[in-house]
Amino acid sequence: MDKKYEILEHPAELRLRIYGKTLEELFSNAAEAMAQILSPSAIKSELRIKNLELRIKIKSVDISSLLVDFLSEILAKSQINKSVYLVSNVNCQMSDVKAELKTTLIGYPVDHFDEDIKAVTYQDLNIQKIDGIWQTVLVFDI
């Protein structure tokens, strides 16, 4: 399974299904999906101009909240820094009482966004492993 994500139907918002061979890859692909929606041209390889690299750490109560908090952090930085971000070196640590993630954000500057993602929602979020592939539905408020 090489598919990173696919867009599903939703009358008002943007609904996707995200895939990954590992949890880390799921998170990385979710970030890439968001970057593609915000500005596909910014991360095209021929136009790539690396901006800033930021190391971030996110702590949440469970894995679903971790994904929302992770993407929300990136979304806020995208708007504040006028950039879109891919991630590398994602490291997830899960236990019964906490969920943590560390990663490096690689920024690509933009002069406009193709889509105005208002927020990352919790709707339909259900991270699970099916047939050896991690996946979840993810809904952005746009």
Added chain:
Amino acid sequence: MIVKKDLNKINDFLWEIPKNFRSDMRVPARIYADEKLLEDATRDESIEQLINLCALPGIQKYGLAMPDIHEGYASPIGGVAAISTTDGIISPGMQGYDINCGMKLLRSDYSEKELKPHLDKLATEIQKEVPSGLGRGHQIKLDIASLDKILEGGAQRLVEQGYGEKEDVENCEASGKLEWADAATVSSTAKSRGRDQVGTLGSGNHFCEVQKVEEIFDEEAAKVFGLFKDQVVIMIHCGSRGLGHQVATDYIREFMRLTEKYRIKVPDREFACVPFNSPEGKRGMSASACAANYAWANRQMIAYYIRKVWQNVLGENTRPLTAVYDVAHNIIKLEKYEINGKEVEVAVHRKGATRAFPPNHPEIPEKYRAVGQPVLIPGSMGTASYVLRGTEEAKESFYSTCHGAGRTMSRHQATRTLSGQEIVRNLEAKGIIIKCYSLRGIAEEAPQAYKNIHNIVDVVHNAGLSKKVACLTPLAVIKGE
């Protein structure tokens, strides 16, 4: 999946799912719709979401849905929940992330015929002058102290600084400012997102439109609102931008972590809530008010830019634009109602629903009290918008009415099946000027992606939620990026 037989017909425009339909419902669910709109509502998850809303602690009388109901997240779009402030909760997710997304209407003294020679230039200059988002149009970047004053002062703050008229504040829901806003309850991340977005339009279904009054239904109310046939008016649709989105994100996240502390179970985690009277609830209410004030300031600033363009294009001696009204359609408001013989204060959570106060209500401008509060309902791009007035009959809906046409098609399907270029051509063939940066955005907002606004407004009128005053049709549409 809910089917039509699960609903009891109260009358031709009102349906109910009884409280015993599901064990966690605290009140019945009511949907204002005709048969066709009800059928549409059964095709997505909107009625299930309405039933979830009925489980919120402290909800009074009914969970309500307006005729433009469609699937959202947590609440359906078009959802209304009046929640007791004494023993109920506050739910930021219930109002949506775009806090105080809403409408502002400006009226002119001119007819379409008088303005026609200047229309294209007006539209071009409005697109240049009103910043639509990142990097388009001039933008103001505020220091935090100035931003805090806007968060607490709303539209009133901008008018005090010379960016508007006294009437802008008089003719605005809540006079453009919620008093319980405290800027200290808004995160630094939210402020960083909002610092350079005051006076920006945003994208998606946000717009400015130059319109004309196509038809008058209620001569008396139209006269009171200052409207006449063929008059040129300007409508603005936008919200609290990144600041509001971040406030909602912050408090939904915080409240989600407090379910253990307060032992509140909700059927959808996006309804994350705390007791209204808790310290966290008060902070959440205050932060939401800051975001609401920011949105009113935003629409006020856009009105300022439009007035500048108006004068530049039409000349110094041009008669100015006057505010008709400004309404929110995603917001939590404190209101009082008689429930079971007692006066009860409720936090009315409206998501994709507009307040519509009746005649003689003390919270509407004195000059409008004879006829009721103006209600501003935008249609889909290129179709029509409406001005209505509030009615006493709408007491049953906590004086709430619809907010727009409601989507029927996903954005993804719209961009796959419709051509932005063709839509622009069709609108231009009807004589409507379109100014946009993105044809993909035009496809997403195609009229075919929305319900029929005339049908929605007819149901609203016949159900008594509000009454038609005037129909407005577009002359020029200016979209954000």
